[in-house]
Amino acid sequence: MDVREGEIKLSNESILVVEDEEKIARLLELELEYEGYQVTKAMDGLDALALYRSQKWDLILLDVMLPGLSGIELLRRIRAHDLHTPVLLLTAKSSVEDKVSGLDLGANDYMTKPFQIEELLARIRAALRFKGKEQMEEESDWLTIADLKLNEKTREVIRGEDAIELTPREFDLLVYFMHNKRQVLNRDQIIEAVWGYDFLGDTNVVDVYIRYIRKKIDTLNKPTLIHTIRGVGYVLKEAK
Incomplete structure (x- = not known):
């Protein structure tokens, strides 16, 4: 050599x-x-x-x-x-x-x-x-916004350094938001995409599940990512 x-x-x-x-x-x-x-x-x-x-x-x-x-x-x-x-x-x-x-x-x-x-x-x-x-x-498998990462293949969700456990419905809802980040989504759009077009329940179920997800990803020491647009619906975007 x-x-x-x-x-x-x-x-x-x-x-x-x-x-x-x-x-x-x-x-x-x-x-x-x-x-x-x-x-x-x-x-x-x-x-x-x-x-x-x-x-x-x-x-x-x-x-x-x-x-x-x-x-x-x-x-x-x-x-x-x-x-x-x-x-x-x-x-x-x-x-x-x-x-x-x-x-x-x-x-x-x-x-x-x-x-x-x-x-x-x-x-x-x-x-x-x-x-x-x-x-x-591997990086292409991840959907990201700010410090939130989601992997559809492995069903992992990470905020900063913390792994987040979601129920199947919560995960599907967050996937929909991640694919449509920075877009304002109304309840009917969310219901059809996540629950299916033939869902017969109350659209308030969206509000309930948004609250569940917020408790898990928008913790006290993290900026809010899911924002309410009054009279319209919700949007996933970085906090200003």
């Missing part, structure tokens, strides 16, 4: 390098920093676990053979609650079991030592591109 000289490129992508062989770790650090990545090194599994928990990482380069905590066990702990951070394993040439175990536990790829730095960099770029695509797809 040749360390190249020249101007360091700028990047916001962070990589945690977990490698106990100091020479390899230093070479990886220099090469990755030359490519513009923000690099942090860990020399054993326990230090790596602490660093992993200290911040979000764009990618983890993980040696399998580590003191303190093996790379496979570290990967297991990461994947127990984090399915998205790309992890590339560095394995010995003959360690087929480590490769299989790592892939089964959710590693995105692996490189066999010794390796060419150009191939490693290409695989890192590929993993980061895939992560970026996944993030864009």
